Each structure stands twice: as C-alpha cells, then as structure tokens.
Amino acid sequence: MIVESQAVGPFFKNGFVVGCEETRDAVLIDPGDEVASLLAFADREKLAIRHILLTHAHVDHVTGVAAAKRALDVPIYLHRDDLFWYERAVESGAMFGLTVEPQPPIDIYYTPGQIITFGAYEAQPHHTPGHCPGGVCLQIGRRGEVGLDLFVGDTLFSGGIGRTDLPGGDYDTLIASIKNVLFAFGDEAVVHPGHGPSTTIGRERRTNPFLTTT
Ligand SMILES: [Zn+2]
Ligand SMILES: [Zn+2]
Numbered sequence: 001m002i003v004e005s006q007a008v009g010p011f012f013k014n015g016f017v018v019g020c021e022e023t024r025d026a027v028l029i030d031p032g033d034e035v036a037s038l039l040a041f042a043d044r045e046k047l048a049i050r051h052i053l054l055t056h057a058h059v060d061h062v063t064g065v066a067a068a069k070r071a072l073d074v075p076i077y078l079h080r081d082d083l084f085w086y087e088r089a090v091e092s093g094a095m096f097g098l099t100v101e102p103q104p105p106i107d108i109y110y111t112p113g114q115i116i117t118f119g120a121y122e123a124q125p126h127h128t129p130g131h132c133p134g135g136v137c138l139q140i141g142r143r144g145e146v147g148l149d150l151f152v153g154d155t156l157f158s159g160g161i162g163r164t165d166l167p168g169g170d171y172d173t174l175i176a177s178i179k180n181v182l183f184a185f186g187d188e189a190v191v192h193p194g195h196g197p198s199t200t201i202g203r204e205r206r207t208n209p210f211l212t213t214t
Contacts (some may be wrong), residue, residue, distance in 0.1 A: 001121060001140070002026070002150065004041050005192065009097070011060035018140055019047040020119025027051045028068055029120050029151050030140065030194065035064025035139040039071055052076045052116045053125075055153025055194060056135040058166070059093050061130055064113060065103045075107035077116070079127060082134025083203050085168070110136055117143060127137035128155045130174025131162030137182060148189045150201075156182060156191055158199035161210045178211060 015034045019026035019042075026047040027194060033040060042049055049072050054061060057078055078086060085092070086103060090109035093100030110125035116121075122143045125136040131154045140146025154162035156178050164171040182191070188204025202210060 001142075002045065002047070003149070003192070004038065005198075006037050006041070007195070008032075008037070010032045010098070011024050013060040013196075014196075015064065016192065017042050017045075017047060017049065018121070018123075018149075018151075019045065019117075020121050023119030024161045025050050025119035025121075027053050027116070027123060027140075028072070029053050030055055030061040030153070031064030032060055034156040035067045038064075039068065042137075051116055053116065053122075053123060053138055053151075054078045054079075054082075054086075055138060055151060056132045057082040057089070058132060058154065059085075059089050059096070059098075059100060061153065061194060062086060062089050062103055063093065063100050066101050069104045076104065077108045077110060077125075078106045078132030079125070079136050080109040081129065082132055085132060085134070088154050110150055122147070128152065128165060128177035130170055131155050132166065132170075133168040135162075135177070139185065143186075148160045148185065149192065150182065150185060150189050152182065152194070154194040156204060156208075157193045157195060158197050158204070159192075159208055160196075161196055161208070162207065177213070 016029040138151040140145040
C-alpha cells in the first residue's frame, strides 16, 4: 500500500493519497491547502485517483475538494451528518480570515457496510461522531482482509483527541467512538490522524492521557 501524507499552513492538516502498488488505483483523503502537491505526487507516481474521501467536513479538511474535483472528476464522499459543516466552508474560512472557494456537491454519502474499492484495496467507513456529528474512520486494507490502516480525521491524535467545543461536538460521544469503534481494531492497527504524526491503537490505548484515565 502506498501512503503519501502532506500538510501545509495555516492548518497543517494531513491530506493523503493512498494507492495500490499493483494497479496504481488510489484514493485522495481530506484534500486541503496541500491539494496541488498531492495531485502532483499522484501524477509522478502514475496513480489514478478514483475517489475523494472526506473524514469530516471542518474547513481545514475540505479547502482542496473543489480543485481535486476539477482535476479528477471522481465522486466525493462524506457522512451526511457533516453536510452542514461542508456547506459552511466559505463562512468558516472567513472566520479565520481566509478566502475559501465554494465546494462542489457531495456525490455519495457513506452508509454502514459500504465498501469503496481501489485496485487490490478497499476502504470501509465507520461512523465515529464526537469531534463533529459526521466524523468517520476510514479503514483501509487489501480486499478481503481486515484493514489495519485507519484514517481517523480529528477523532484521535498521537497523544491527544479531537476538540469537542465546536457545533455538533460532544465529549462523551467522542470518547465512546474511540473506545468502542477505534479500539476494536486492535493494538496493531495504524492510526493516521488529521493532524500530526501517525501512531497505533495500542500506543494510544496505553499512553494517551485522555484515554487511560477515563
Ligand atoms: Zn476537525
Ligand atoms: Zn482538522
């Protein structure tokens, strides 16, 4: 599995290209201000991006969706419960003093049990509300195997958890999502957060101060 992660200011939010090393099919996760460089990576690596997958729709995670859609013309996926955030992207950007272009319509809403394939790989969305109502964890692995790469958005970070003070956020819901949904993938699962470095479920379960005490 090819995983490329990039982040640029002002948000330093991780955008990802995840690709199949055999067929060169790929997905683009949370394209933001780093989108041009992720698309350049895909070109250089001869990867064909088939889906644009959003972990959630806070403004830092969606500022590059329009550019990606123009370049790729592939479907955009989001959980329906985050549509209000998605539709508020321009206004949310303005609150940071940023000009954000209006984003194109969502093509496909995540559903339970959905499987999104690219080459020999598949992504499965798991609803993990708490940081926002429509947050999902994208579980990625080879088709027919248990995927152990988790793209969790801002639900869980290395040594931290997502903020819950924004509209639609809820602390208890977030902790329940982490413990009931994410921990169920097991200690070996690799966590790719929306900000900062990767980690594992085991490391966070044992050492994350927000999760060891509650
Ligand atoms: Zn967020
Ligand atoms: Zn974020």
